[in-house]
Amino acid sequence: MNLFRSEEHARRWTQFNPQSEEGFINLPDLAGFFGTETRHHMLDANYLSAWFPKRAAERRAYLEQIGKATPFWLGTPSPS
Amino acid sequence: MADPRLLDQAFHRLMRSIVESGRALHYAELAREMGSGVEEGRQLLLAVMQAYPIGWLHPDTDYIASFPPLNNLPTQYRVSVRGEQKWFAQCGFEATSVTWLFPGATVRVEAPCLDCGERMVVEMCDGKFVTVDPPGIVGHLNWGFGPSRGRPPFL
Numbered sequence: 097m098n099l100f101r102s103e104e105h106a107r108r109w110t111q112f113n114p115q116s117e118e119g120f121i122n123l124p125d126l127a128g129f130f131g132t133e134t135r136h137h138m139l140d141a142n143y144l145s146a147w148f149p150k151r152a153a154e155r156r157a158y159l160e161q162i163g164k165a166t167p168f169w170l171g172t173p174s175p176s
Numbered sequence: 177m178a179d180p181r182l183l184d185q186a187f188h189r190l191m192r193s194i195v196e197s198g199r200a201l202h203y204a205e206l207a208r209e210m211g212s213g214v215e216e217g218r219q220l221l222l223a224v225m226q227a228y229p230i231g232w233l234h235p236d237t238d239y240i241a242s243f244p245p246l247n248n249l250p251t252q253y254r255v256s257v258r259g260e261q262k263w264f265a266q267c268g269f270e271a272t273s274v275t276w277l278f279p280g281a282t283v284r285v286e287a288p289c290l291d292c293g294e295r296m297v298v299e300m301c302d303g304k305f306v307t308v309d310p311p312g313i314v315g316h317l318n319w320g321f322g323p324s325r326g327r328p329p330f331l
Contacts, residue, residue, distance in 0.1 A: 097267035097268055097269040097270070097315070097316075097317055097318075098267065098268040098290055098315070098316055098318070099253075099268035099271065099287060099289075099296055099298070099313055099314070099315055099316075100289055100290065100291060100296075100313070100314055100316055101289045101291070101292065101294060101296055101310055101312065101313060102310075102312040102313075102314060103314055103316075105289050105290075105291035105292060106291065106314065106316040108291045108292075109290050109291045111290075111318065112318065113318045113319060116316065116317065116318045116319065116320070119316050119317035119318060119319075119320070120314055120315070120316055121314065121315040121316070121317070122314060122315075123272070123298070123305070123308060123313050123314065123315065124305075126269060126272050126315040127272040127300070127303065127305070129269070130245070130269055130270060130272045130273040131272065131273060131275070131276065131303045135273050135276045136276050138191060138245075138273075138276055138277060139188075139191065139192070139195070139276075139277060140188075141184060141185070141188050142184050143184070143187060143188065143191070144180075144183055144184050144187040144188075144224070144227055144228060145180045145181075145183065145184050148227075148228065167320070167322075168317070168320035168321070169317070169320070169321060170321065170322075171320070171321030171322030172322060
């Protein structure tokens with residue numbers, strides 16, 4: 097879960113996983129993914145009980161919106 | 177299982193502490209703030225981390241290593257606010273979320289590229305980009321999300 101100067105830089109990274117070509121995300125989409133509604137409430141006194149539990153569904157919805165609702169991004173087992 | 181209200185209070189104090197000082201409370205400090213015994217504080221910390229599994233303790237310790245979006249353990253993602261660098265983001269992805277911890281302030285994330293070591297800078301204020309240098313910065317997920325993949329999530 098890193099930032100790189102460009103996709104070419106990521107591919108040259110010595111630890112780059114060749115099976116992670118679908119793992120690229122542009123910065124605006126990334127900021128949206130990590131800036132969904134629950135993230136705006138991390139300082140709320142009831143964040144853990146009221147907001148954190150909503151995070152998974154929110155992430156899934158956002159990934160669907162940006163066309164990344166795949167096992168790689170959703171964290172579900174790959175079909176094999 | 178701990179009382180959800182206690183978990184909320186403990187989480188809030190931990191998050192506040194890392195935002196205000198750059199480091200999360202130790203469980204003995206948490207215990208003092210919660211008005212409880214030290215061992216109760218330790219158990220409360222363990223319960224919070226169980227309820228917030230995107231953070232983690234350093235292996236074989238009760239020390240908070242990661243409390244996303246910030247990290248207690250330094251990473252390459254250095255975070256500065258109002259000219260002061262005393263925070264670290266958990267990873268490059270969480271780095272874009274730190275802005276929500278400092279409303280109204282410009283949050284600067286500076287990190288070396290893991291390929292070439294050259295500097296990257298991302299500045300955000302209330303979720304909006306202020307600076308992206310170089311402009312082509314991308315995020316990359318190397319192993320996919322999910323424990324089934326058996327790789328460190330921060331890669």
